[in-house]
Amino acid sequence: MIASAPFSVTEVVGPRARSYSRARCPAPRIPKRLLDHVLDLPNATWRLQGVSAAWARCLLLAFRYTAVSDEKREGLIWLGFNQGTGAVIDDVLARLRWSLAGGSQWQAPDQDVRRQWEPGWDAPRLEARVRPLLEHHVRLEMAPFLRTMRRRLDRDCSRVHAYHNDQRLTAQKKLATLAGAAGEKADADRKRETLRIAAVEREYAAKLDDLRHNYALRVTVEWVQGLELLVPVQRFDVLVKRRKGERLMRIDWHAAVRLMEPPASEWGLGLGRSRLVCDDRLHITDPAGQAPCPSCGKAWCRACHPTACPRCGQAIEGPN
Ligand SMILES: [Zn+2]
Ligand SMILES: [Zn+2]
Incomplete structure (x- = not known):
């Protein structure tokens, strides 16, 4: 139903990059409480190991969708990612865009700042993250349109x-x-x-x-704008423990807009705050990423086995 134009990450960087001019932003006062608000790990425990100042390389992408049936509907969808932590930063993005519109605190990144950039995502990784999220957002945007269309039909x-x-x-x-x-x-x-x-x-x-x-209904989605932002963050190192295993995850507090991002997810859309941790390789996924198989009932990790249930071979259609 949805076709999207191909895009390349190299088109995004360059002149369309901005960095926040105030490198020193105050650290949050009660970091653990901030984490409590964004992190829910029902099958694991976690401990805050430390908080340190860092620069996060965030990517803001705008897409125009056009839906045509007996009527036409158009709209814009913005997606945001923190390439340093892997998080989807929808709420942070909304405030960053608002801050950008003000403009005065943003500038083209100088050489010194550019040197601190973490590597960005390559096109396949970006596409793998963008495609399911776009589809999700387009469906949400289209829902009222589809309802009235269904009534007319x-x-x-x-x-x-x-x-x-x-x-x-x-x-x-x-x-x-x-x-x-x-x-x-x-x-x-x-x-x-x-x-x-x-x-x-x-x-x-x-x-x-x-x-x-x-x-x-024919829906087309076209990438129209990209912007890379280098923003000061307080980076939270969180030790996650599941049974006998443990791993580190990073969650950023965005100092420029004073907002915590949601935890990254290695399978799923990465929205909301609930994540489950897999037993074998400690993947952190959306709850659906560890759900029971609809065919044989065995719960399994979609990040470990992304195409089919390891017990019965039932193929899955996942968001990744
Ligand atoms: Zn199965
Ligand atoms: Zn796994």
Whole structure:
């Protein structure tokens, strides 16, 4: 349903990069409380190991979607990522954009700042993150449009059905009155009404085809703008423990907009604050990434086995 134009990360960097001019931003006063608000690990424990100042390389991307059916709808969708932690930064992004509109605290990054850049994502990684999120956002944006379209379609289908049903019933009644009648005229009348019923049915099918065609929804998504931001953050190192294993995860507090980002996710859209940790390799995923198999019931990690259930082979259609 959704087609998107290819894009390349190299088109994004360069003149469309900005860095926040105040490198020193105050550290949050009660860091653990900030983490409590954004981190929910139902099957693991965590401990804050440390907080340190860093620069985060964030990517803001804008896409225009166009949906055409019997009506046309257009809109813009913004996506934001912190390439340093892997987090989806929708809320942070909204405030960063607002801050950027003010402008005065943003500048083209100088050489010194550029040297501190962490490596950005390559195009395949970016595309793997962008595609499911775009689809998710387009579906959300389109939901009200789809609902009203569905109502119009239902109304038109009912109208077409009522009209053709009347025609068919009238012909059937005439046919019924002719039952048992003999003679050439009766035969001709029967034939005429039978043909009329067949014609009504054909016309009804054709009208339904027309409606299907008129209401078919085509959505295209086009990448229109990209901006790379180098922003000062307080980087939280969090030690996550699951059974006998432990690993480090990073979550940034964005000093420029005083907001904590959600935890990164290695499978799923990475929205919300709940994450589950896998037993084998300690992947941190959206809850759906550790869900039971719909076929055999075994829970498994979609980051470890991204294409199919390891027990029964049931293929999955995941957001990654
Ligand atoms: Zn299975
Ligand atoms: Zn795993």
